Amino acid sequence: MALVVQKYGGSSVADASCIKRVAQRIVATKKAGNDVVVIVSAMGDTTDELLDLAEQVSPLPPGRELDMLLTSGERISMALLAMAIANLGHEARSFTGSQAGVITDSTHGKARIIDVTPSRIREALDRGHIAIVAGFQGVSQDTKDITTLGRGGSDTTAVALAAALSADVCEIYTDVDGIFTADPRIVRAARQIPKISYDEMMEMAACGAKILHLRCVEYARRFNLPIHVRSSFSTKEGTWVVSDPYSEGTEMEQPIISGVAHDRSEAKITVVGVPDKVGEAAAIFKTLADAGINIDMIVQNVSAAATGRTDISFTLPTADSSTALTALKKIQGDIAYESLLFDDQIGKVSLIGAGMRSHPGVTATFFAALADAGVNIEMISTSEIRISVVVGQDGVDAAVAAAHRAFDLDADQVSAVVYGGSGR
Ligand code: ASP
Ligand code: MG
Numbered sequence: 001m002a003l004v005v006q007k008y009g010g011s012s013v014a015d016a017s018c019i020k021r022v023a024q025r026i027v028a029t030k031k032a033g034n035d036v037v038v039i040v041s042a043m044g045d046t047t048d049e050l051l052d053l054a055e056q057v058s059p060l061p062p063g064r065e066l067d068m069l070l071t072s073g074e075r076i077s078m079a080l081l082a083m084a085i086a087n088l089g090h091e092a093r094s095f096t097g098s099q100a101g102v103i104t105d106s107t108h109g110k111a112r113i114i115d116v117t118p119s120r121i122r123e124a125l126d127r128g129h130i131a132i133v134a135g136f137q138g139v140s141q142d143t144k145d146i147t148t149l150g151r152g153g154s155d156t157t158a159v160a161l162a163a164a165l166s167a168d169v170c171e172i173y174t175d176v177d178g179i180f181t182a183d184p185r186i187v188r189a190a191r192q193i194p195k196i197s198y199d200e201m202m203e204m205a206a207c208g209a210k211i212l213h214l215r216c217v218e219y220a221r222r223f224n225l226p227i228h229v230r231s232s233f234s235t236k237e238g239t240w241v242v243s244d245p246y247s248e249g250t251e252m253e254q255p256i257i258s259g260v261a262h263d264r265s266e267a268k269i270t271v272v273g274v275p276d277k278v279g280e281a282a283a284i285f286k287t288l289a290d291a292g293i294n295i296d297m298i299v300q301n302v303s304a305a306a307t308g309r310t311d312i313s314f315t316l317p318t319a320d321s322s323t324a325l326t327a328l329k330k331i332q333g334d335i336a337y338e339s340l341l342f343d344d345q346i347g348k349v350s351l352i353g354a355g356m357r358s359h360p361g362v363t364a365t366f367f368a369a370l371a372d373a374g375v376n377i378e379m380i381s382t383s384e385i386r387i388s389v390v391v392g393q394d395g396v397d398a399a400v401a402a403a404h405r406a407f408d409l410d411a412d413q414v415s416a417v418v419y420g421g422s423g424r
Pocket of ligand 1: 152
């Protein structure tokens with residue numbers, strides 16, 4: 001008997017008929033002789049709708065209350081799913097994150113899991129029940145308040161529980177057949193990737209591929225837990241995320257580029273006219289760190305000889321931009337920079353591939369493709385297995401398509417199916 005952990009995303013449980021369909025699938029897994037633990041997301045766009053609602057009553061809702069509100073979305077789907085399973089004649093028990101033993105730190109909105117103590121889940125399994133767990137939430141060890149793990153965090157709940165329960169497999173069910181070489185909503189000729197490494201997947205997730213939560217991949221890598229990403233709308237084999245997909249004996253040859261990711265959720269701030277002195281960059285980024293802001297790309301120019309001043313640009317989540325701008329304005333007197341520029345009409349396009357380590361010319365091909373597509377590059381950053389550029393937001397789709405084509409990733413036949421979801 002195997003222990004199977006399955007996670008169903010929002011579009012897989014979007015309405016009553018979806019929930020009934022998922023219930024059938026869970027029962028079939030149970031009937032095949034497995035122990036089953038299921039993690040659910042909130043139905044459809046519930047989380048976004050709850051966020052909109054919060055914004056209507058307060059422009060800056062307290063984090064504690066926002067988490068309390070958002071976790072209700074997953075409680076709705078877990079209870080309904082347990083009912084649908086009961087209706088099929090099987091015993092299911094739903095549990096909140098807190099009841100399932102998901103212990104986090106106390107950072108509301110992006111809490112980190114620090115421990116998982118799933119004794120109630122084990123008990124339920126021992127009794128022969130199917131355990132349903134609300135994703136994306138936990139309870140703070142210190143404050144005992146309810147926390148959320150950040151948008152898309154149900155994936156992380158699934159992997160964390162799978163690791164804590166020593167599950168045989170962690171299946172992440174979504175509305176596409178697996179991980180694609182680009183978002184099939186933008187590139188119709190995107191191809192499904194059969195296997196991908198944790199490292200590449202982490203870069204993809206960090207670069208905006210919304211299919212898996214970044215922390216979930218980090219977690220899986222730490223515990224060397226294979227993830228199977230697949231569609232809840234079909235029975236096709238999905239994409240496996242594993243440590244070494246190109247090891248000897250596998251038929252797969254390492255591609256130069258595994259995929260093209262894009263992200264429209266970031267904004268760019270430029271600190272104009274920073275005096276070119278020791279410690280100025282440190283002061284700026286310390287201020288941002290103290291405000292709890294995650295910085296992504298940073299570009300600093302050589303200072304202009306005439307003024308001895310330079311500009312520093314960086315990108316950050318758009319949602320954090322007003323906090324960042326306020327914090328930076330407070331230190332304008334100390335640093336004596338000239339002004340701040342803000343641009344939220346940007347997008348990031350990234351090429352990811354472990355194969356680029358050993359292949360020269362990847363950057364040249366990428367930039368030539370962008371030039372041919374008429375897309376201007378505003379910022380560039382690289383890692384060993386990734387090249388990212390910031391472009392104007394209206395150039396994102398063209399840039400993704402051009403890069404995908406330039407690296408021969410386009411499939412001969414359109415095979416990608418988007419089964420559901422609003423892509424929101
Ligand atoms: N419902 C939450 C969200 O939409 C968590 C999740 O779906 O994983 O972000
Ligand atoms: Mg969701």
